[in-house]
Amino acid sequence: MKAIGDLGRARLARWRPVNARGRSWAFLAVVAAAEMVVAWVNPLVGLSLHALLLLGWIPLVVMEPNRRERDLMLGLILAPLIRLVSLALPLHLLSPLASIALTAIPLYVAAWKVSRIVGLPAKRLGLEGGNRTGQYVIGLAGIVIGVILFQFLAQPPLTDTLAASDPMTAALVLVVFAGFIDELIFRGLLQSLAYRAMGSPGPLYVALLYAAMQIGYRSAAHVLAALGLGLVFGTIAHRSRSIMGVSLAHGLANIVVYLLMPVMQARFPLLISDMAPAAASWPVAALPLVAGAIIAMVVVFIAGRLTSMAPDAARKSGP
Amino acid sequence: MITTITTTVSSIASTGFKSSIVIVPILVLVVLLIQKEVTSTLNTPRARQLSQVLDVALLPLMGICFVTVILGVRSFLQ
Numbered sequence: 199m200k201a202i203g204d205l206g207r208a209r210l211a212r213w214r215p216v217n218a219r220g221r222s223w224a225f226l227a228v229v230a231a232a233e234m235v236v237a238w239v240n241p242l243v244g245l246s247l248h249a250l251l252l253l254g255w256i257p258l259v260v261m262e263p264n265r266r267e268r269d270l271m272l273g274l275i276l277a278p279l280i281r282l283v284s285l286a287l288p289l290h291l292l293s294p295l296a297s298i299a300l301t302a303i304p305l306y307v308a309a310w311k312v313s314r315i316v317g318l319p320a321k322r323l324g325l326e327g328g329n330r331t332g333q334y335v336i337g338l339a340g341i342v343i344g345v346i347l348f349q350f351l352a353q354p355p356l357t358d359t360l361a362a363s364d365p366m367t368a369a370l371v372l373v374v375f376a377g378f379i380d381e382l383i384f385r386g387l388l389q390s391l392a393y394r395a396m397g398s399p400g401p402l403y404v405a406l407l408y409a410a411m412q413i414g415y416r417s418a419a420h421v422l423a424a425l426g427l428g429l430v431f432g433t434i435a436h437r438s439r440s441i442m443g444v445s446l447a448h449g450l451a452n453i454v455v456y457l458l459m460p461v462m463q464a465r466f467p468l469l470i471s472d473m474a475p476a477a478a479s480w481p482v483a484a485l486p487l488v489a490g491a492i493i494a495m496v497v498v499f500i501a502g503r504l505t506s507m508a509p510d511a512a513r514k515s516g517p
Numbered sequence: 518m519i520t521t522i523t524t525t526v527s528s529i530a531s532t533g534f535k536s537s538i539v540i541v542p543i544l545v546l547v548v549l550l551i552q553k554e555v556t557s558t559l560n561t562p563r564a565r566q567l568s569q570v571l572d573v574a575l576l577p578l579m580g581i582c583f584v585t586v587i588l589g590v591r592s593f594l595q
Contacts, residue, residue: 286542304577
């Protein structure tokens with residue numbers, strides 16, 4: 199009788215309503231739903247969903263017996279945390295640049311804490327290694343990405359405020375506290391953990407999560423662009439074993455969208471407005487997209503070639 | 518460009534929820550602090566693990582609360 203009782207308890211301890219992978223996909227769905235609620239229904243309710251997700255997720259992380267799945271689940275805590283931290287600041291007391299910097303610093307701390315718990319060294323996060331020339335080439339592609347995004351996406355609401363601030367400070371903040379933190383969390387940390395736990399669908403999962411976190415822009419084009427960029431950046435970071443190139447690309451694209459293109463638009467209104475999608479015909483508007491796609495493919499090809507030239511030992515020790 | 522940090526901040530800034538929305542992260546912080554206090558009294562491997570996991574969320578939220586208090590005091594003094 200006691201043996202039967204022990205068996206029952208053991209089965210109960212092992213019982214999970216959904217397996218770890220199912221939970222991760224459910225987590226993605228809840229994050230997307232919470233972002234939709236924040237954007238379209240009620241920000242307070244949406245943020246409460248993020249809070250409940252965070253509070254409910256933490257015990258599940260500890261209960262997960264599989265180390266790789268547990269590490270991924272721990273990393274996923276960062277998604278609702280990003281939203282909670284970014285909205286906890288008193289925005290009316292801060293400039294947009296200060297709010298971006300003050301949001302990013304705690305997230306750096308959280309990412310550092312996660313990387314310490316799961317035992318990911320700087321090299322596995324993509325902070326070291328990789329071919330330097332290749333990383334610069336990838337980074338410079340950010341200028342093209344920025345121009346394309348500016349043409350095709352509606353201008354984010356912060357554009358006017360950022361364009362009015364000191365350009366050097368704004369550029370530094372956009373690179374270090376907006377571009378790099380995204381790449382460190384999504385491509386450096388989460389992608390490494392997702393790849394270990396899920397295998398090849400891991401980068402797709404992280405790109406979908408990244409896209410879900412952009413729902414707040416209330417633009418399908420933004421979400422699709424984030425998904426596409428997440429996949430391209432994720433592939434590049436995975437193949438080159440470094441996030442430095444994609445971080446530079448992300449930062450430069452931010453600078454182009456928020457600082458450079460608004461100035462260009464003010465100085466050369468005819469040139470920029472002629473290129474704007476509202477004024478241009480579809481074939482003309484599609485040209486930068488096609489050119490961008492070709493450039494992106496060339497960059498990925500060059501990055502692949504440069505990676506293949508890297509020493510085998512360095513590649514084997516990568517994530 | 519695409520940044521997860523500015524996304525919703527920019528959307529929320531255009532709504533009237535600025536002050537009430539801050540309550541949610543503060544409540545989360547309080548719940549996490551209670552959980553941390555409870556786990557610190559237990560001496561099991563799982564409790565230690567939970568304590569580490571809680572730190573991931575606690576550290577950023579505490580930092581943000583600290584900054585919020587400083588900004589509030591500065592704004593009050595001005």
